[in-house]
Amino acid sequence: MAQASTSTLTVTTIALTMADLGPLNPLPVVAAELDQPYTVGEGVPEELQASARYGVVPNVYPYLMQDGYSRDAAPKEVPAVVLENSKLKVTVLPSLGGRVWELFHKVTGKQLLHTHNAPQLANIALRKAWFAGGLEWNIGTRGHSPTSCDPLHSAIVHTPGGKHILRMWEYERLREVVFQVDLWLPEDSEVLFAAIRLRNPNRHDVPMYWWSNAAIPETAGTRVIAPAHEAFGSDYATDITRVRPTDHEGYDGTWLVNNPHAADYFFDIHPSERRWVVAADDDGDGLAMLSTSRLRGKKLFVWGQGQGGKRWQEWLSPGAGPYAEIQAGLAQTQFEHLSMPAGAQWAWVEAYGNGQLDPGTSHGSDWDAAIAHAGAHLEELMPHQELEDMLPQAVIDADVPPSKMLLPGSGWGVVERARRLKAGLPWIDESGTPFVNESITAEQEPWLGLLKGKTFDGAPGFVAGLDWEELLAAQDNPEATFHLATMKHARQDLGGAKEDYLKVLEAKGVRRRTKALAHRGLGLALLAAGEDEEGLAELRNGVEADSTATALLLEAVTLGIRHGDPVMALDLAESAPSQGAAVGRLRFLRALALARDGHGAEAAAILREGVEIPDLREGEDAIAALWEEVCPGEPVPAAYQFGMH
Structure with missing residues (x-):
């Protein structure tokens, strides 16, 4: 599909060697298992402390865990979309969370993203399965997105203004919002553009979290620069505190290889400054992350030079070399959620390209000079006002209907639309982001049936919400009661959950799987209440009820x-x-x-x-x-x- 004489958008596949994702873990995620591992220490403003306390969730219910993978990799062809012009070649993987997998700068012959041909699935994301490399989109709550390894609804969009877009979107179930990523690469552009839109269709505010994470190659000479002298730092062992990245514990942490252990640096960029972050290698080349003003946070993450950090990198990217990450988010740090008002739409534009700095200045001992130099170069690469001026048109383009559908995502958007229509609740305009019936699977079919008044006879997938609970309560059968119990359990109504689990176990003719999961749910609720002996006994009963459930x-x-x-x-x-x-x-x-x-x-x-x-x-x-x-x-x-x- 030609975009212009020197810019193309091609639907293809790429060869990757990786393990299969495997089956979903069938156990509903009901325990309170997401916590805040770090406390806030000295020098952290009250605004940040308050937003770190806000919006914390106990778990990622109704999602199921993705932990059925092994480390047995095999070659496979993965759907890909390639955007290419005279300056850049960009490879995107819509079936793997919409990951931008390669950003190749033709002039220098350098990959600006850490990428490789053998991504290794590992337990890093909110639903466990994740892989290192590329540029990823994270929504929901602190951590790598629930959609990290899922296909996104994907389409090619031709706008009336002549723009040719790769669009990816999904309904995010934790926050009940719709997110959308539009990617385009104009003729002769030095940067890839990404327009992000979040829509909250609810009649209530929702806690919102978004971080765009880019993995970058780590070389001995790579330095990361942002326009700030201080940052909010954590080292995965102590409190979040205010630190000076250029003089932290006796070393300059802006040089990737100087960091002895894993660390986060959330740069404290003054509101009056343009917010950017850029990596520069020995030649001054490296990824620049630019955005319109809504994307406030900018971060550097390093694995560090310790044995553990090196082992993690080899575990995640076998043979692909070390990497670090630069990131951009809605809040100043990843410990925070922002309040997104009822019915709100948030949008911004991001730009990614080669910073092409002068290494003599970017790698010099004068940090102020490095910042000034990088800021001036990035203003030449993509003027700030020009980027801001793109936003209104990007919002208009976001509703242009797809010209060609490429790939369906999950069927949960269809279910959510049906639920809201039945309840008379507001929903989004789907013109630009249709949720198609072809995306429906066995996970969603029983819930659509319940909305249509059919008898509920169990489901492999789970849902959340008080209106679902009301529908199930009216069913009066063990399958409905079990799902009602899990919903109460997930929102930490342990008393109500135990009562319903017991009803399931006392009922006649309960399916083996449902009985086993009811024992398990009762056991977890008892353990949470401190009744260890009784709780472990119920877990054992669950295993004995279904000996096939690993x-x-x-x-x-x-x-x-x-x-x-x-x-x-x-x-x-x-x-x-x-x-x-x-x-x-x-x-x-x-x-x-x-x-x-x-x-x-x-x-x-x-x-x-x-x-x-x-x-x-x-x-x-x-x-x-x-x-x-x-x-x-x-x-x-x-x-x-x-x-x-």
């Missing part, structure tokens, strides 16, 4: 150890499968349970044989900690060092 078994073994019953954990682990994505974690859990039950030598033997956990959580250092416990005096193998600090 996810139930894995959770029961984990919680058995955590709540002081390693014997139960070992007993359950005896029935664990010998194949599949969960085997590595189950081997580790067996070693951990043995150690807690006083069998350190047997635990050490398992670790020495080798343990690999595909869904190891970011910052999870449990394998190293167990090694130090059961193999005292022996150095922790590099393969087990995943500590962030």
Whole structure:
């Protein structure tokens, strides 16, 4: 599809070697498991502290976890859209969260994004599955987006003004909003443009979170510059405090390789300054992130030079070299949510290109000179007023209907539209972002049936909302009661959840899966209330009710150890499968349970044989900690060092 003589937009595929995402974890995410791991320390203004307290959610319900992947990669063709002109070649992956995977600067022959041909799925995102590299779009709450590995609704849009856009959109279920990303690359443009639009159709304010995250190559000479002398920093071990990135704990952290451990720097840019962040390598080349004024926050993240940081990078990008991230967000830091008013529409434009700085100045010892030089170069690359002037037209273009649909996203937008129409609630104008019936799957069909008055007979997917609860309460059958229990549990009404779980377990003719999940839900509610013995017994009942459910078994073994019953954990682990994505974690859990039950030598033997956990959580250092416990005096193998600090 030609955009102009020197600019094209091509629908294609690219070859990647990666593992399959695997099946969704069927266990509803009902426990209060999302927390704020850092507290606010000295020098942090009250405004930031208040927005850090606002909008925190207990979990990502109604989403299901994506942890069915392994580390067994295989070649595959992945849908891609390539935008190309005389200066840049941009590759986008609509089926993987809309990730901008490559931003190649033709003049210098450099990839401005960290990218590779073998992305490795790992447990980093809110729903676990995530992969390193490229430029990603994060919405919902603190962390990598629930849509990180999902297909987005995608289309080509030809506007009346001659613009040719790759559009991607989705209904975000945690905040009940619609987000949209429009990408275009004009003829001879030095930058890729991204227009983002968020729409809140609700009659109430919603806590909003957005960060655009770009992974950048880390070289010995890479420096990151932003127009600020101070930042709000965290090092994954201590409080969030005000720091000086150029003089932090005795080093200049703006040089990526100077940082000894993982760290975040949220630059404290004065409101009067243009907000930008740019990376510059030995030649002065590197990614520049520019945006209109709504996108306030600018950040640098480094893994650090410690053994754990290096291990994480090799784990996430095998053989692809080290990387860091520069990011831009709505709030000043990622610990905050902003209040998005009822019915509001927020939009902004971002621009991405090669900063092409003079390394003599950008890498000099005078930070003020580096800022002034970078600011002047970026103003030449993309004048601030010119970028701001693009916003009104981008908002108009956002409603231009698609010319050609490329890919459907999830069917939840169709369900939400039907729910709101039935309840007489406001919804968005879908002209530019249609939610098509072809996106409906078995996850959504039962809920559409319920809205139409059909008998509810269970569903593999979950929903949230008081109007759903009212519809289910009127059904009076075990499947409806179970889903009602999960909704109450997810919003932490533990008393109501326990009452409904018991109703399910007392009913006749309950399906095996539903009975197992009801035992599990009751067990989690009891554990949350401090009734450990009773809670663990219910978890065991759940495993026994459905011995084929590996996810139930894995959770029961984990919680058995955590709540002081390693014997139960070992007993359950005896029935664990010998194949599949969960085997590595189950081997580790067996070693951990043995150690807690006083069998350190047997635990050490398992670790020495080798343990690999595909869904190891970011910052999870449990394998190293167990090694130090059961193999005292022996150095922790590099393969087990995943500590962030």
